[in-house]
Amino acid sequence: MTLTISPPATPETPLTEPRRPLRRTGFSVRRTLAYLLLGLLSVAVLVPFAWMVSSSLKLDADVFSVPVRWIPAEFHWQNFTSIWSRIPLLTYLRNSVFLSLTITALQVLTGSFAAYGFAKVRFPGRDALFLAYIATIAVPWQAYMVPQYVIMQKAGLVNTHLSLILLQAFSAFGVFLMRQYYLTIPDELSEAARLDGLSEYGIWARIILPLSKPALASLALLTFVNTWNDYMGPFIYLTDNNLWTIQLGLRSFVGLYDAEYAMIMTGSVLSVLPILVIFLLGQKYFVQGIATSGMK
Incomplete structure (x- = not known):
């Protein structure tokens, strides 16, 4: 009787390639x-x-040339120097900076403080009051533009920067943005602070605000850009040339029958530079405020 020893079984070689590379x-x-x-x-x-x-580097006759010449045949750099003598550009820029910084600081302060009450403080009717306040976002500005002007006129604030500051110091969108961010911060932090004897003002200033830097930066950036680019507000309330913003100042190059488009583009380039610098400096916090939560 002959015994045959078969070789050990080996796993079969797969006939197909794995799908992971695909x-x-x-x-x-x-x-x-x-x-x-x-x-x-x-x-x-x-x-x-x-x-x-x-x-901005062309003559008026070359701005709308067909076909479009993206690189000017001759660079007119003097546009960026002559515009300062053509209009009081420095005054316009100073007014825009003042209004933008003031309104931004007030909106960040009022928005973050009101949002803390709606997010972390319990009181009767809180949610209903919040919904009623946020519903004002759906009301177009043109619907209450005239009543606002009448109020400012009765108060003697027309043709002053204070009228724009008071009208834009509060923002329902800012309250909504900050409240949604505050909701992501654990309530246990506030409760622990209350047990330690910290007041609501202290909790807001020492605990909530340090955790909300991305949201604060997002609100500040959006408010600054909107205020800087605002045209209708200053156009309605400001009549003195010394109070005009950069957006109103660019109208100086629009005549009755013609407009100096090259100078308008030059002023537009100069007006965009502050926004560009601010966005580049705050883009890190801006992205975090949009994409992340308040958890640390």
């Missing part, structure tokens, strides 16, 4: 397409700014 390839393709789409959208957004910078 999945990685598909993910890479989707990511590449997404980056390509975002790049195209970024270019589309930057085209008007490129045209604005290019037009």
Whole structure:
């Protein structure tokens, strides 16, 4: 009787390749397409700014030339020097900076303080009052524009910066933004502070605000940009040329039958620079305020 010893069984070699490389390839393709789409959208957004910078270095006759000449045949750098003597640009910029900084500081203060009450303080009718206050966002400004002007006129505040400051010192959107951020901060922190004897003002200033820097930066940036670019408010309430903002000052180049478009573009470039600098300095906190929560 012959015994045969068979070799040990070996696992069969798979006939097909694993699917993981295919999945990685598909993910890479989707990511590449997404980056390509975002790049195209970024270019589309930057085209008007490129045209604005290019037009600021041209003559009025060359601004609307067909086809568009993106690189001027001759750079007129004197536009950026002559504009300071054509209009009181420094005064306009100073007024815009004053209004933007003042209104931004007040909105951040009032918005964060009111949001703390709606998010961390319990009182009867809190949610109903919050919904009623937020509902004012849906009311267009044109609906109460005339009553506001009448109130300011009766108070003798027309043609003063104080009228714009008082009207824009409070923002329902700012309260909503800060409240939603405060809700992500654990209530146990506030309760522990109350047990230690800290007042509500102390909890807001020493605990809640330090944890809300991203949201505060987001609100400050949005408020500053909106105030800086505001045209209708100063146009309605400010009549003295010495009180005008940069947005009103650019109207000086618009005549009855013609407009100096090159100078308008030059002033627009100068007015965009402060916004660009502020956004570059605060973009880190701005992104965190939009994309993260208050958990530390």
